[in-house]
Amino acid sequence: MPSKFDFLRACLPALLLAAISQPAFAEDDLWATMQKTASAARELNYQGLFIYHNGAMIRSVQITHIYEGGREFTRNVVLDGRPREVFSEGDDIVIFNAKNDKVVIEKRRGQNLFPAMLPTQLHPLKQNYKLKFVGQERIAGRLAQVIDMVPNDNLRYQYRIWSDTEFGLLLKMSMLDTEGHTLEQIGFNQVAMLHTKDLDWFQPKIDTSKPYVMDDTTDLTHTADNLVVANLPTGYKKVDQIQLKVPGRTTQVQQLIFSDGLASVSLFVEPMVKGMQPRVGKKTMGSTNVYAHVLNGYQLVVVGEVPAQTVEQIAQQVTFKK
Amino acid sequence: MKQQLSALVDGEVDVERCEHIFLAAKSTGEVAQAWRDYHVIRDVIRDDCWIESEMTSRIMARLDDEPTMLAPQAMAAADKVTHIRPRFSKYSWSIAASVAAAFFVGMFVLNQPEIAAPTQIADNDTDEYVVAHHNYAPNSATYYMHNVAYNAGE
Numbered sequence: 001m002p003s004k005f006d007f008l009r010a011c012l013p014a015l016l017l018a019a020i021s022q023p024a025f026a027e028d029d030l031w032a033t034m035q036k037t038a039s040a041a042r043e044l045n046y047q048g049l050f051i052y053h054n055g056a057m058i059r060s061v062q063i064t065h066i067y068e069g070g071r072e073f074t075r076n077v078v079l080d081g082r083p084r085e086v087f088s089e090g091d092d093i094v095i096f097n098a099k100n101d102k103v104v105i106e107k108r109r110g111q112n113l114f115p116a117m118l119p120t121q122l123h124p125l126k127q128n129y130k131l132k133f134v135g136q137e138r139i140a141g142r143l144a145q146v147i148d149m150v151p152n153d154n155l156r157y158q159y160r161i162w163s164d165t166e167f168g169l170l171l172k173m174s175m176l177d178t179e180g181h182t183l184e185q186i187g188f189n190q191v192a193m194l195h196t197k198d199l200d201w202f203q204p205k206i207d208t209s210k211p212y213v214m215d216d217t218t219d220l221t222h223t224a225d226n227l228v229v230a231n232l233p234t235g236y237k238k239v240d241q242i243q244l245k246v247p248g249r250t251t252q253v254q255q256l257i258f259s260d261g262l263a264s265v266s267l268f269v270e271p272m273v274k275g276m277q278p279r280v281g282k283k284t285m286g287s288t289n290v291y292a293h294v295l296n297g298y299q300l301v302v303v304g305e306v307p308a309q310t311v312e313q314i315a316q317q318v319t320f321k322k
Numbered sequence: 323m324k325q326q327l328s329a330l331v332d333g334e335v336d337v338e339r340c341e342h343i344f345l346a347a348k349s350t351g352e353v354a355q356a357w358r359d360y361h362v363i364r365d366v367i368r369d370d371c372w373i374e375s376e377m378t379s380r381i382m383a384r385l386d387d388e389p390t391m392l393a394p395q396a397m398a399a400a401d402k403v404t405h406i407r408p409r410f411s412k413y414s415w416s417i418a419a420s421v422a423a424a425f426f427v428g429m430f431v432l433n434q435p436e437i438a439a440p441t442q443i444a445d446n447d448t449d450e451y452v453v454a455h456h457n458y459a460p461n462s463a464t465y466y467m468h469n470v471a472y473n474a475g476e
Binding site for chain 1: 441442443447448451452454455457458459
């Protein structure tokens with residue numbers, strides 16, 4: 001039957017082309033998937049084990065998440081390295097951090113912790129990233145849709161997300177540099193939906209042999225001063241400003257936080273005092289870039305999971321109002 | 323310390339060599355109060371912007387009674403307020419004003435020449451900043467690492 005064979009051969013390029021371009025969803029559909037992914041992490045009840053990789057460092061974390069009566073309860077137990085338990089109820093985060101002979105209790109404000117990495121307000125992301133459907137893959141026994149978030153410029157990295165096809169839960173996320181190398185990766189090894197709404201797990205493992213002390217090095221009150229960052233890199237906005245009390249220092253350190261909706265950058269401003277060694281220069285550690293600079297007697301340090309030019313640009317734009 | 327402070331205000335001490343006075347003025351309530359009072363008095367003499375304090379209202383009330391006190395020729399009328407006036411010449415006030423400006427804008431600017439030349443950041447220099455960034459910035463997956471000593475208890 002040569003004719004049938006010819007027919008197949010004629011159709012093959014078309015079939016291949018169709019196979020490649022078939023999942024080319026409209027970008028709006030992909031944004032809808034992103035929205036579902038952002039909500040699912042907050043509204044579903046699940047328990048699992050995820051692994052975080054950054055450079056040579058690896059941590060496994062056990063997570064339990066319950067959404068009950070409009071409130072989110074999460075417990076993260078860091079299984080590798082120093083014992084650490086992170087509890088969050090809505091935006092309030094409390095960390096029990098075992099350090100040598102004591103347990104330090106730290107308080108934090110809301111952060112987008114895995115798998116709730118995507119902000120529920122996607123608008124800022126739409127301005128800075130384009131979505132591209134990559135395909136489907138199995139992660140932690142679940143089928144996932146793979147979507148690339150391609151930045152519009154080189155002021156931020158590229159991200160790839162794996163979203164559970166059925167539930168929309170973020171199963172995995174990775175950050176890639178401009179050459180496509182993976183800088184950072186976080187993803188479930190196993191995950192299961194929970195059908196209980198019990199909260200008996202929502203308590204730390206108390207070690208009665210150790211004293212518990214509050215960490216008071218941070219003043220989380222919002223502050224404002226004469227500091228101005230004139231031209232932030234495109235798409236970045238100041239999202240917070242806090243004061244840090246660094247042990248052993250007489251002056252407070254200001255921390256300004258900028259974000260493009262996903263990537264975040266901190267600017268630290270600290271008055272130079274006698275005996276303090278000023279630092280300048282840049283450094284790359286995995287996905288994190290650091291840029292140090294001295295201005296008007298202040299030490300500036302910019303840190304972020306963003307390309308080197310973004311931290312440098314922020315450091316160069318700092319001025320002090322007279 | 324009060325003497326040193328007033329000497330500084332009077333321009334008798336080199337501004338560049340008074341770091342300890344600044345520090346003391348910041349830390350001890352007594353000196354800080356004295357510092358504030360000197361400036362209240364200056365403000366009264368200059369008749370410019372106002373700060374609320376019991377002392378200022380007392381002085382203001384007095385000035386209302388004796389408006390001529392502000393004129394240079396009023397030296398003869400010197401009483402409780404004016405007995406300190408000779409110490410505040412126009413010249414010394416300009417120094418005091420510049421000291422005050424430096425104080426609020428950033429007192430450490432004054433010490434800039436004494437600060438060592440900046441050096442390139444080395445391996446662990448910025449670790450504490452990186453940890454603080456991971457602790458407080460949103461979307462920080464690196465949050466789980468926390469392998470650098472920084473917080474209380476270490």
